[in-house]
Amino acid sequence: MGRAEKPSARRPAIQLNVKTILNKIQPHAGFVLQDIRLQGRRGRPERIEITVRAQASMQGRCSRCQRPVPGDDQLEEREGQHVPLWAIPTWFRYAPRRVECPEHGVVVEYIPWNEGKRRLTTAMMGFLARWARRRSWRKTAQVFQVRWEAVYRSVAWFVAWGLAPRELKEVESIGVDEIHWGRGLRASNFLTVVYQIDAHCRRRLFVGKGRSKRTLRQGLKVLGPEVVQGLRFVCSAMWKPYLEVMAAQAGEALQVRDRFHITMPLNQAVDQVRRTESMRLRGASPAAAQQLKHTRWALLRRGSHVRGRARQKLNALLASQLQTARAWELKEAFAHFWKYRSVTWAGAFLDYWTWRAMRSRLEPMKKVARMLRAHEPLLLNWFRANGEIYAGAVEGLNNKIRVITRRSYGFRTFEAMEVALYHTLGRLPEPESTHRYC
Ligand SMILES: [Zn+2]
Incomplete structure (x- = not known):
């Protein structure tokens, strides 16, 4: 609907009724809104039915090429569920004509608010699809009183519409x-x-x-x-x-x-060190094992992002002589790698870091170091591509x-x-x- 406009003296205010609104926002040339009915029981509105009729003076269009073609043979009335008005389920009703196109033969006419035999109008499909991006499909179905499948089909239609003309140029x-x-x-x-x-x-x-x-x-x-x-x-x-x-x-x-694909194996290595150590300590030193409890989350986050009580716990752990603490320090030290701009310096840092990791006597960290060495040229390409990739x-x-x-x-x-x-x-x-x- 349009912007809120101040009623001006020159433009007389429009007496609003549903027909006027619909004609304003959704006009379909060649069709008129015949009748809009509110149905319900015991004064409770349950359903709005909008009956559409073709203008007698206008020919129907071929549903395949959309050219106006002759034909008046009326088919049975069809219903398409429309965007609810005031949260009342709303339906379009129309009896389409059978038309004869010189190119496509006898077909059902083109109906601008509906696609083929779908049970939902295109406006409704777009409406559901947009909401489905904000809420889960289940919630969307619930709120707008349609079946889950209706939401799914609407989204599928929406996506298919967007995929059809997809331009893949400028993908670098x-x-x-x-x-x-x-x-x-x-x-x-x-x-x-x-x-x-x-x-x-x-x-x-x-x-x-x-x-x-x-x-x-x-x-x-x-x-x-x-x-x-x-x-x-x-x-x-x-x-x-x-x-x-x-x-x-x-x-x-x-x-x-990229960073993501290096951070993941690094985190996994730290976690592995923690698990192995925690198991080893359980029998030998319960107090030390206690220190490792519930630290997984803090250990795997970026160090600067750990605050509050988790930070205190992490600090205590880091002050210990535990292997997990050393693994964590190695992981944190690696973050520095991404700050370089020069390929040479980044390469020198990588050499230094892998050298340290290889001497850490922590097998999972050594494994990461070996992998990084094997992928060194690819890792350094990150700095060669700097700025080009987000x-x-x-x-x-x-x-x-x-x-x-x-x-x-x-x-x-x-x-x-x-x-x-x-x-x-x-x-x-x-x-x-x-x-x-x-
Ligand atoms: Zn045609």
Whole structure:
């Protein structure tokens, strides 16, 4: 609805009724609102029915090419659920004509507020889809009194609309990641996700089942050979199949390791040291074991982000002679690496850090050090790509995806989740809406 306007002397105020409002915000040339009825029982409004009729003087349009074509043969009345008015379920009713197009033969006419035989009007689908991005699909269905499937189909329609004309030009940097989904560690519990991580645009481009070479090849096929060969930076999880496919298909692109993919194994190593030590101490030194209890969260956060009582506990732990404390210090020291601007200095720091880690006598930390050494050129590429890739992109998108997949109880199928991921992270173009609330 339009801006709030002051009633002016020149423009007479309009007597409002539903027909006027609808004609104002949702006019459909060639159709008139015949009748709007409020139905209900015992004075309680239950349903609004908007009956539409075609203007006799106007020909119907072919539903495939939208050209005006002859035909008056009326079909049975159809209903489409519309955006609720004042929270009252609202329906459009219309008996479409059968028309005869010289090109497409006898077809049902084009109905501008509805698509095919769908039970929801396009305005309603856009309305539900927009709300579904703010609330869970289940909540959206509940609030607007439709079935979960209606929300799902609306979002799917919305996404399909946006995918159709998708421009993939100007994709220069992509991130490739594996996401765990559901329970267990079977191949079917992983998804491969490809994002665009350019400084100017960050969005999700592809999601596929599994994390094999085949999955990623499918993803690259979606992007098309032109985009893949034009890539400048690829930031992927340290997963061998990905690295191999990317090297084979986008050989020109610089392979980059970003902070997120280094921080994860570092954190895992610290946690492993903590668990092993905690087990060892349980028998020998209960007091020391007590110190390690409930510290996991504080240990894995960035040091500067730990405050209050957690900080006190962490400080006490760090003052101890425990292996966990040394592992934590190594992890924290590594954060410095990302502050460098020069490739040379970053390389020197990496050498120093891995040297320290190799002498730490902490096997998990040594393992990380070996991995970092093996990936050194890729790690340093981060500094060569400086500024071209948005630093937090991978982590940010990854976290968002985790939030969405965690809600996955609502998404009974992979297809539904795929739609959800496009919907929230795809940055797709959207259909215009006459009933836009959000
Ligand atoms: Zn046609």
